[in-house]
Amino acid sequence: MKAIKENKYSIFLIIGVLLLVSILPLLVNLPFVLHVLISTLMYIGFALSYDIVTGQIGAVSLAHASFFGLGAYVTALIGKAIGAPFWLNIIIATILSIGLAIVMSLPAFRLSDLSFSFATLGLALTVQLVVKNWVKITRGPMCIHNVSNSSLWFNGILEISRTNLIAYFYLFLMVDIVIIILYRLISTGRLGRTLTAVRNDEVLASSVGINIQRYKRLTFFISAGIAGAIGSLWAPYISVVCPDYLSMDYTLNLLAIVFIGGSGSLLGVVGGSILLTVWPELLRVTPAFRLIIYGLFLLIFVTSIPNGVKGIISNVNKRLKIN
Amino acid sequence: MESNNPLLVMNKIYSGYGEVKVLKGVSVDIFDKSITCIFGPNGAGKSTLLKTIFGIVPVETGTILCNGKNITNLNPMTILEMGISFVPQGRCNFPNMTVLENLEMGGFTIKRGTIEREIDDVFAKFPILCQKRKDLAGNLSGGQQQILEMAMSLILKPKILLIDEPTLGLAPNLVNDVFETIINVNDQGTTVLIVEQNAKKVLEISDFAFVLDLGKNWMHGTAKEISENPKVKLHYLGL
Amino acid sequence: MEIFLQYLIAGITNGATYALVALGLTLLVGVARLVNFAHGDFFMLGGYLLVFLFVDKEIPYLLSIVITLIVMLILGLLFERIVVHPTINKTWREQLVATLATSIILSNVAILFWGTTPRLAPTKLSLTILRLGPITISSHRFVVFFVAVISFIALSFFTKNTKIGKAMRAASQNRDACLIYGINVNFVSLVTVTISTMMSGLAGVIITPLYNVSPTVGSVMTLKALTSVVMGGLGNTTGAIISAFILGIVEALFSGYVSSQYQDVASFVIMILILVFRPHGMFGKKVGI
Ligand SMILES: Nc1ncnc2c1ncn2[C@@H]1O[C@H](COP(=O)(O)OP(=O)(O)OP(=O)(O)O)[C@@H](O)[C@H]1O
Numbered sequence: 020m021k022a023i024k025e026n027k028y029s030i031f032l033i034i035g036v037l038l039l040v041s042i043l044p045l046l047v048n049l050p051f052v053l054h055v056l057i058s059t060l061m062y063i064g065f066a067l068s069y070d071i072v073t074g075q076i077g078a079v080s081l082a083h084a085s086f087f088g089l090g091a092y093v094t095a096l097i098g099k100a101i102g103a104p105f106w107l108n109i110i111i112a113t114i115l116s117i118g119l120a121i122v123m124s125l126p127a128f129r130l131s132d133l134s135f136s137f138a139t140l141g142l143a144l145t146v147q148l149v150v151k152n153w154v155k156i157t158r159g160p161m162c163i164h165n166v167s168n169s170s171l172w173f174n175g176i177l178e179i180s181r182t183n184l185i186a187y188f189y190l191f192l193m194v195d196i197v198i199i200i201l202y203r204l205i206s207t208g209r210l211g212r213t214l215t216a217v218r219n220d221e222v223l224a225s226s227v228g229i230n231i232q233r234y235k236r237l238t239f240f241i242s243a244g245i246a247g248a249i250g251s252l253w254a255p256y257i258s259v260v261c262p263d264y265l266s267m268d269y270t271l272n273l274l275a276i277v278f279i280g281g282s283g284s285l286l287g288v289v290g291g292s293i294l295l296t297v298w299p300e301l302l303r304v305t306p307a308f309r310l311i312i313y314g315l316f317l318l319i320f321v322t323s324i325p326n327g328v329k330g331i332i333s334n335v336n337k338r339l340k341i342n
Numbered sequence: 343m344e345s346n347n348p349l350l351v352m353n354k355i356y357s358g359y360g361e362v363k364v365l366k367g368v369s370v371d372i373f374d375k376s377i378t379c380i381f382g383p384n385g386a387g388k389s390t391l392l393k394t395i396f397g398i399v400p401v402e403t404g405t406i407l408c409n410g411k412n413i414t415n416l417n418p419m420t421i422l423e424m425g426i427s428f429v430p431q432g433r434c435n436f437p438n439m440t441v442l443e444n445l446e447m448g449g450f451t452i453k454r455g456t457i458e459r460e461i462d463d464v465f466a467k468f469p470i471l472c473q474k475r476k477d478l479a480g481n482l483s484g485g486q487q488q489i490l491e492m493a494m495s496l497i498l499k500p501k502i503l504l505i506d507e508p509t510l511g512l513a514p515n516l517v518n519d520v521f522e523t524i525i526n527v528n529d530q531g532t533t534v535l536i537v538e539q540n541a542k543k544v545l546e547i548s549d550f551a552f553v554l555d556l557g558k559n560w561m562h563g564t565a566k567e568i569s570e571n572p573k574v575k576l577h578y579l580g581l
Numbered sequence: 582m583e584i585f586l587q588y589l590i591a592g593i594t595n596g597a598t599y600a601l602v603a604l605g606l607t608l609l610v611g612v613a614r615l616v617n618f619a620h621g622d623f624f625m626l627g628g629y630l631l632v633f634l635f636v637d638k639e640i641p642y643l644l645s646i647v648i649t650l651i652v653m654l655i656l657g658l659l660f661e662r663i664v665v666h667p668t669i670n671k672t673w674r675e676q677l678v679a680t681l682a683t684s685i686i687l688s689n690v691a692i693l694f695w696g697t698t699p700r701l702a703p704t705k706l707s708l709t710i711l712r713l714g715p716i717t718i719s720s721h722r723f724v725v726f727f728v729a730v731i732s733f734i735a736l737s738f739f740t741k742n743t744k745i746g747k748a749m750r751a752a753s754q755n756r757d758a759c760l761i762y763g764i765n766v767n768f769v770s771l772v773t774v775t776i777s778t779m780m781s782g783l784a785g786v787i788i789t790p791l792y793n794v795s796p797t798v799g800s801v802m803t804l805k806a807l808t809s810v811v812m813g814g815l816g817n818t819t820g821a822i823i824s825a826f827i828l829g830i831v832e833a834l835f836s837g838y839v840s841s842q843y844q845d846v847a848s849f850v851i852m853i854l855i856l857v858f859r860p861h862g863m864f865g866k867k868v869g870i
């Protein structure tokens with residue numbers, strides 16, 4: 020749609036800005052500043068992975084935190100058991116998240132619109148309940164502490180430790196660039212063009228032989244896989260993994276970022292992530308307070324912007340229009 | 343029947359649905375206590391014309407006067423209070439409520455206490471409704487539902503009744519019932535503006551007729567003039 | 582057999598609570614065509630208000646209930662004006678986001694006020710255990726059942742015998758027609774949302790002497806209410822009540838015989854099965870309340 024075309028050059032802009040940001044740690048090497056930067060980078064990737072579903076297939080999934088949480092738990096558990104290198108963690112987390120997405124898609128993609136959202140909410144709560152109650156494995160509400168550090172190879176060789184925040188920073192930066200390119204490919208590549216056709220006219224798209232369901236599911240799986248990978252990176256960084264990771268709270272963060280920033284727009288989502296991550300980290304507000312503010316933002320946006328979410332999207336795009 | 347000052351005047355009305363412009367300069371005069379019919383091809387804007395009068399579709403330019411008062415772009419609630427009621431195309435009752443309850447809803451804006459009397463009046467006029475007062479509206483036949491809807495609109499004792507295609511989808515014998523009802527309503531002093539596909543039948547009961555095409559006036563005159571017009575005969579009366 | 586009866590009684594009372602919540606939601610779905618993701622959060626607030634007034638402030642139980650209901654009424658009015666009214670003519674997506682945002686605001690406000698520790702509001706009645714032969718049952722369960730049934734009767738009377746109640750039914754059966762007859766849909770929607778909110782809050786008030794309330798209970802309750810509403814057929818009040826009882830009983834049996842920790846999963850599975858296989862409900866089609 021229009022939203023996507025308008026940002027033809029946004030990818031270069033964003034990657035350029037990220038590269039500029041990449042010299043920041045060399046200038047200010049304060050742990051707190053680095054933490055804010057790393058959190059923001061994490062949310063950029065996480066929100067982009069979410070928007071692959073919301074922006075591209077127009078479905079509002081409420082289960083996205085499940086994949087993130089699964090990735091985090093898998094990594095924490097592998098770390099406790101054998102201590103695999105980070106790339107192996109990522110691969111396993113991604114595969115398992117896609118597996119979970121496949122299971123979820125079986126009922127969810129037989130539904131549309133609001134029913135889809137409801138089903139994904141039910142599935143997300145189910146997964147969270149399992150993690151909370153499977154105490155033998157997950158330690159339930161007691162959380163898994165001291166998740167082992169990532170290392171680039173087995174047994175702590177080339178370790179990216181928590182004391183070395185700069186390494187984490189560059190790791191997330193690289194991952195974000197990969198996700199941005201993926202997002203771009205999905206929105207403008209073959210898959211993206213197909214999905215655009217589907218969004219514009221589902222009947223027409225199916226009449227020219229596009230298997231809509233297959234494309235939608237594929238998008239959902241990719242999105243879930245990325246979220247799992249991010250969870251896998253986040254767990255060793257934050258060092259503790261709790262059932263909260265799978266809660267609606269995370270999904271709501273994303274919903275706020277995506278809808279306020281502008282669903283379907285690379286610049287909008289990245290901008291939304293920065294806007295909604297930096298200030299709560301700087302002000303060190305409690306998660307509850309942060310969510311209340313997000314809720315109010317969302318409410319104000321949805322109820323007072325004339326054309327609702329769509330209007331916001333085009334407004335934001337107009338405002339951020341570069342070409 | 344005819345007087346020099348029309349009760350309702352639409353003057354060069356342009357209206358439509360946002361980007362979709364439908365009426366393009368339509369003018370219609372309706373005289374007190376008359377039956378005026380409107381017909382024309384599908385999509386000509388007949389329903390839009392009624393909705394425009396009732397304030398559901400906004401007027402872009404032009405004025406609508408009722409009794410000399412400007413009622414352009416007033417909201418439906420105010421139009422209703424001015425004495426104009428509307429029976430739209432398609433089902434317009436509450437299917438899981440009884441006939442009696444439906445009539446009460448028709449008289450929603452009437453103050454408590456007088457509504458019972460109005461409903462009794464309606465039952466006197468439409469014995470079939472009295473007989474079926476405890477039945478669910480959705481269980482009535484199509485013709486009975488159409489009559490119920492007219493009755494619901496008449497509860498407020500409107501000066502003008504706007505009716506859109508009341509016979510759509512009805513069996514031929516029921517069509518006559520509906521037309522008879524309209525004649526009775528008019529005899530009681532209500533001015534009627536009716537949109538109808540069945541030009542032959544509606545011309546028989548009307549005093550005046552307007553033919554619309556592509557959102558514009560195509561022809562108008564007394565029902566007699568129109569029914570004798572060769573073009574109308576060719577296109578609408580199948581003669 | 583005794584144990585079965587015991588579970589059954591628990592299921593019926595839980596079902597009565599679900600029915601109250603579901604009835605509120607089905608009114609809203611029927612009249613305002615709005616699926617409210619924050620509906621269960623009013624249940625949660627009802628529970629917390631009871632804990633706050635009755636346990637923390639030691640206000641008598643009945644007075645606590647009355648105060649809670651008044652607060653729910655005010656919240657309902659605010660919710661209609663701030664959230665429902667501005668989104669009533671928008672798409673499901675805006676309504677989803679708006680009510681979800683409300684849900685997150687309410688549950689996190691509860692966290693700010695009351696923390697995350699689950700709370701209970703035991704009353705003299707809830708602590709009085711009756712023994713009927715081998716079955717033991719808290720006497721408060723009768724209160725729950727009684728209040729629920731009284732509420733159903735009151736609501737039914739209201740929608741059948743008052744002008745505004747009839748207008749609620751009218752609006753749920755044919756919203757467009759209301760415009761034609763000058764029925765003030767705005768006002769009808771305000772009344773409906775307020776009643777709906779109060780019913781959800783009332784359910785929270787009457788069940789908190791028996792079960793813990795926590796900030797996250799809201800979304801779980803929303804899902805259960807929605808399951809009942811979909812099972813019953815959107816906007817079908819009787820269907821929603823029956824479905825809520827079925828859900829309560831199935832859950833209680835599942836919890837008793839299979840696993841109490843995964844009790845909620847049972848209802849989510851039912852919800853997904855219903856959505857996929859019976860999207861128009863179990864009882865055939867019927868329009869409006
Ligand atoms: N709600 C609407 N939004 C947009 N366009 C509309 C709407 N309703 C009608 N139209 C368009 O306006 C035009 C006139 O419609 P209208 O219903 O007034 O025609 P009509 O003369 O009553 O036709 P019919 O005999 O089929 O009832 C049509 O082209 C129709 O597609």
Ligand SMILES: [Mg+2]
Pocket residue numbers: 388389390431506507
């Ligand atoms: Mg028409």
